[in-house]
Amino acid sequence: MEHLNQYQPPDLRLFDRLPEGFTGIAIEKLGSILPGPSLIRIEGEKGAPIFVSILLHGNETTGFSAMQQLLEGFGAPRRLLPRPMLLFVGNVAAAVRGVRKLDGQADYNRIWQGERYPEHLLARHVLAEIARAAPVAGIDLHNNTGKNPHYGCVNRLEHKSLSLARRFSKTIVWFTEPHEVLAVALSAICPAVTLECGVSGDATGTEHVENYLRHCLELPEEILFAPPANHHNDLFHTTARILLSEGTRPGFGQCDDSADICFREDLETLNFERVPEGTELGRFSKELPPIRVIDNMNETVTDRYLLFSENRILTRVPVVPSMFTRDVKIIRQDCLGYIMESYQLPEAPPPPDDPPPPEKPDPPEDHDEPELPEPIEKPPIEALPLVRRSF
Numbered sequence: 001m002e003h004l005n006q007y008q009p010p011d012l013r014l015f016d017r018l019p020e021g022f023t024g025i026a027i028e029k030l031g032s033i034l035p036g037p038s039l040i041r042i043e044g045e046k047g048a049p050i051f052v053s054i055l056l057h058g059n060e061t062t063g064f065s066a067m068q069q070l071l072e073g074f075g076a077p078r079r080l081l082p083r084p085m086l087l088f089v090g091n092v093a094a095a096v097r098g099v100r101k102l103d104g105q106a107d108y109n110r111i112w113q114g115e116r117y118p119e120h121l122l123a124r125h126v127l128a129e130i131a132r133a134a135p136v137a138g139i140d141l142h143n144n145t146g147k148n149p150h151y152g153c154v155n156r157l158e159h160k161s162l163s164l165a166r167r168f169s170k171t172i173v174w175f176t177e178p179h180e181v182l183a184v185a186l187s188a189i190c191p192a193v194t195l196e197c198g199v200s201g202d203a204t205g206t207e208h209v210e211n212y213l214r215h216c217l218e219l220p221e222e223i224l225f226a227p228p229a230n231h232h233n234d235l236f237h238t239t240a241r242i243l244l245s246e247g248t249r250p251g252f253g254q255c256d257d258s259a260d261i262c263f264r265e266d267l268e269t270l271n272f273e274r275v276p277e278g279t280e281l282g283r284f285s286k287e288l289p290p291i292r293v294i295d296n297m298n299e300t301v302t303d304r305y306l307l308f309s310e311n312r313i314l315t316r317v318p319v320v321p322s323m324f325t326r327d328v329k330i331i332r333q334d335c336l337g338y339i340m341e342s343y344q345l346p347e348a349p350p351p352p353d354d355p356p357p358p359e360k361p362d363p364p365e366d367h368d369e370p371e372l373p374e375p376i377e378k379p380p381i382e383a384l385p386l387v388r389r390s391f
């Protein structure tokens with residue numbers, strides 16, 4: 001198989017102990033104790049480990065800061081954690097430089113299926129180690145750049161993964177694309193969740209994640225996976241992505257002539273809001289709009305969601321966007337944002353052999369989350385395939 005970049009696959013460093021200095025080191029110096037992508041076993045008192053992944057994207061630092069505080073609080077590595085942990089520290093080289101990924105590298109959260117890039121070999125090695133450790137749950141920590149609530153993402157609608165997501169936020173996103181993300185691969189091994197922890201560096205996000213991880217280490221398995229008492233969740237399904245044509249120069253608000261496409265100034269505030277049909281998202285200057293929408297099968301579905309009228313870009317149907325961002329680099333490397341639809345989960349009875357013991361719910365969150373919209377449509381859950389893709 002031809003590899004698309006010229007780099008050697010980065011070696012995976014295996015540690016049987018948390019390296020000294022991890023909890024206090026500045027991220028710019030992380031390379032001095034972790035020479036590259038690292039899988040670290042941290043001892044715990046009992047039980048199967050919990051797997052946690054941080055810094056797949058080098059500039060998403062909340063998971064790193066929360067992990068430092070958490071491990072410092074537990075006195076690791078001198079003292080045992082309540083439960084063992086398998087910690088993956090992903091793109092160290094990018095983290096040291098404060099970027100999502102280095103030029104020429106594959107995106108570390110798009111390498112967990114396939115074999116196109118050298119980094120796929122790294123991913124396969126990591127997955128083999130995770131499978132061997134048989135973790136009780138897998139958690140991948142991320143930030144986003146736009147204005148979004150904290151939310152958990154699942155890739156399978158099964159109760160353990162949903163419980164992990166519910167413990168973090170009342171807002172849950174179910175997605176199957178992009179399927180090359182770590183959490184999709186993880187979900188074939190153990191209950192898995194991706195946590196989107198708001199904007200990188202925000203102290204509220206760090207504290208939220210630290211508390212969440214502490215619960216995951218301290219709670220017995222049967223409580224960890226018991227549905228929390230707050231059943232008022234908002235579940236969204238990601239159905240499409242919005243992409244800009246290659247080489248497009250986007251702008252926001254008052255754009256000058258150099259912008260090919262000019263989005264509304266407050267685009268990011270539309271995230272997780274119900275956006276009615278006919279809403280103007282922006283304008284374009286060329287003859288053809290340099291924007292398209294693709295669905296989960298990579299089919300172009302622009303006309304299903306967008307309408308172009310006199311160089312204006314309008315929504316054709318009501319949509320709930322997420323991860324709309326003004327970060328041009330992210331738009332180029334990933335996408336402008338996602339389109340979601342709202343779903344309602346039925347009250348699932350607990351499985352007969354795994355009854356949830358009585359438990360106090362996690363304290364209600366107090367984030368500045370927008371009031372979520374009325375669902376656009378609520379097809380019965382039985383009509384949904386539980387897994388859209390076989391892993």
Ligand SMILES: [Zn+2]
Nearest residue numbers: 057060142143
């Ligand atoms: Zn990320």
